[in-house]
Amino acid sequence: MPKPIRVLPDHLVNQIAAGEVVERPASVLKELIENSLDAGCRRIEIDVEQGGVKRLRVRDDGCGIPRDELPLALSRHATSKLAQLRDLDAVASLGFRGEALPSIASVSRLTLTSRARRAHDPGACEASTSGWEVSVGIDGELQGPRPAPHPEGSSVDVCDLFFNTPARRKFLRTERTELDHIEQVFRRIALARPDVGMSLKHNGRVLQSLPSAENDPAGAAARLDRLLGKGFAEKALTVDEAAVDLRLHGWVMRPAFSRSQADQQFFYVNGRAVRDKLLTHAIRQAFSDVLHHGRHPAYVLFLELPPRLVDVNVHPAKHEVRFRESRQVHDFIFSALHRRLSRGALAAEQGELDQPGVASSLSLPSDEDGGTEPPTRGAGARFSGSLGVGENRRAYQASLSFQQPASGGAAPGAMPPAPPADLEQGAAMGYALAQLNGVYLLAQAPDGLILVDIHAAHERIGYERLKAAWSRGQVVPQPLLVPMTVQVSPREAELIDGHAESLGRLGLRLDRIDTGSLVVREVPAILKEADFDRLVRDLLSDLAEYGRSERLEEAINGVLATMACHGAVRANRRLTLEEMNALLRDMERTERIDQCNHGRPTWIKLTHEELDRMFSRGR
Incomplete structure (x- = not known):
């Protein structure tokens, strides 16, 4: 016999909803803070006991809730943030479903206290001269409203979370773990709202106290350091x-x-x-x-x-x-x-x-820009025409070759010459002072000392030049002697019809031969040794998921990065001051110069203030 269909009681409905929005104390905190922010608060105080399981209270100075609306606030699907269906198409508030408070109340002992903001504040809620309080009993019945002292704003006090659902309480972790989750929620929201002052206490101890940083860039930076590390x-x-x-x-x-x-x-x-x-x-x-x-x-x-x-x-x-x-x-x-x-x-x-x-699709500078081109001095060579792998490498090595100094470099102990006038004005990387240990370049900048990893910087410069040359020249395709068949899903095979032209410009020619098969006929010459079966599958996966893929470009860039690494200046090579200054000027014109091809920094700066602190000067 099938069981009869019944209408569930409200309290059980709320507990089912709680299973969706109340996973642990941290999820309770998220919902309560979002309500406070929607109420236009400028200050939020959070008190937590035993990882939020014993108690979690959120107090704000928002617009508050009038006495007559307090019972509604704990009713399912009751909210001030939506009024009609079209409002759902343009939700501007953090909360809008009206489920959080009744769901939380169904699995805890909840008390809501509020006092509506005085009407003299523009846009404020209804005026009130005293606070009011409602709570939910053990049986789920609403108690109140009753008078309660409270400043303008609202407080939600959640005690004994999951006391009436022991199965769910068993899934909670240790006090330390639950507190970690609470701190993550606090951090995530505090980063988003530097205009709101926020504090967090656990078992009576202050963990965070963040003042408002509205229209205060320095205060916003200080909040970043406080929450994410100095x-x-x-x-x-x-x-x-x-x-x-x-x-x-x-x-x-x-x-x-x-x-x-x-x-x-x-x-x-x-x-x-x-x-x-x-x-x-x-x-x-x-x-x-x-x-x-x-x-x-x-x-x-x-x-x-x-x-x-x-x-x-x-x-x-x-x-x-x-x-x-x-x-x-x-x-x-x-x-x-x-x-x-x-x-x-x-x-x-x-x-x-x-x-x-x-923002626009990035394009590398042209010859006239002087951005990624080799300088005209010395042995610098221009890239031109359609370049194959060998031509790329030869042109690249020619453009980066330093002239060997006839005297073997600056004599030990000799003072470097005064910087040229054009370097003193507007040279972000400063001018060269010396080469240290055959590896680092020391330069004096207007506001401090710059140290450059010569190989890393030269590697990035060469890499960017290679990419610029590759993008300007026509990609050289290489036909496969034996075309390669790749088996894919019908949906992935269909993607080729819309992307064949763009892939062809990158030197990859794919033809569809049936509902689930592709054939690779041409590949970029520079990638002739690549695993194209895997590359094509990954590329199609990206197209299916995101509508675009950069895997071909990434594979090409990987080869160019290896070439740049092998062609860069090696350690212990003596450079003249002219060569070192030329490297600094190239760095100023090169995109992504802050790190080498492997993600390591290429340069660091010690400001005058940092140097003074190191030597205890100015105290």
């Missing part, structure tokens, strides 16, 4: 790019300071912290040419776009979003970060302050 702001590149209705701003850590884990990656869409494969792929592609394998970028980035262009109602905990124009968003983020990483840390040194710009 020096984050100093080592980060600021990003601010805009195009059409999209804006990307925030900070990316310089590639030379990448991390072994993806533990400092924070991305926000209209202020909401999200985890999205499309966004992660775009960022990873932007960093692909400046990070060593196995390393991870660190960033705090904010994407702003009209709410109608993003759907936030696709995940119970609102961690994921869906973009109406996903390809446009992907390409915008990729090009914006690619552009900023190309400029590197020297952008500020050369006077290119981090002002908002228009």
Whole structure:
């Protein structure tokens, strides 16, 4: 006999909903803080006991809740953030479903106390002269409202989480682990809202106390250092790019300071912290040419776009979003970060302050730009025409060859000559003083001392020149003596029809022979030794998932990077001051010069202030 269909009681419905949004104390904290931010607060105080299991209280100074609306706040699907269906197409608030508070109340002992903000504040809620309180009893029944002293704003006190669902309580971890998750939520939200002061206490001990940093760049940088480690702001590149209705701003850590884990990656869409494969792929592609394998970028980035262009109602905990124009968003983020990483840390040194710009697909400078071309002095050779592998290598080595000094370099102990006048003015990398240990170049800059890893810097310069030469010349395809068949899924095979032309420009010719088979007829000459079966499969996988792929470019760049490494200046080679200054000038003109092809830093600077501190001067 089938069981009869019944309408579930409200309390059980709320507990089922709690299973979607209340995983642990940290998820409770996320929902409560988001409610406080939606209420327009400027200060949030968080008190936690026993990892949030015993008690978790969030107090804010937001607009508060009028007495008559307090019971509604604990009712399912009751919210002030949506009124009609069309509002769901352009959600501008962090919360909007009206599920969080009743769900939390169904698995804890919850008390809500609030006092509405006085009406003299423009845009404020209804005035109130005293606070009011409601709570949920053990049986799920609402108690109150009753008078309770409280300043303007609201407090939500959550005690004994999962006391009535022991099976779920068993899945909670140790106090330390649950506190770690709480601190992660705190960090994620505090990074997004420097305009809101926030504090966090655990068992009576203050863990974080962050003042508001609204319209205060120095305060925002201090918050970055407090939450992500001292020096984050100093080592980060600021990003601010805009195009059409999209804006990307925030900070990316310089590639030379990448991390072994993806533990400092924070991305926000209209202020909401999200985890999205499309966004992660775009960022990873932007960093692909400046990070060593196995390393991870660190960033705090904010994407702003009209709410109608993003759907936030696709995940119970609102961690994921869906973009109406996903390809446009992907390409915008990729090009914006690619552009900023190309400029590197020297952008500020050369006077290119981090002002908002228009992101576009990056193109390397032409001959007239002088950006990645070899200088006209000495043995510098121009790349021209369609270059094969051998021609690339010969032209590249000629362009990088230093002239051997007739005297064997500067005599030991000799004082370097005074810097030329043109180097004293506007030379971001300064002028050469000496070569140290055959490996490092020492240069004096207007604001300190610069140390350059000669091989690493020369390697990046050569690599960028090779890429520029490759992009200007026609890619040389090489027909396969025996065409190679690759078996793929029918969906992947169909992708070739729309991308055959673009792949052909990169020297890869693929033909579709049936619903699930492709044949490789031509490959880029520089990649003739590559595993094309694997490369084609990975390329099609990218096209299917993200609509684009850079795997061919990455494979070509890998070969060019190896060539650049073998052609770069080796250690213990003596350079003249003229050659060292020429290297510094080349560095100022080279994109992505901050790190070598393997992700290591090419140069560092010790400012006058840092040198003074080392020698206790100025005290």
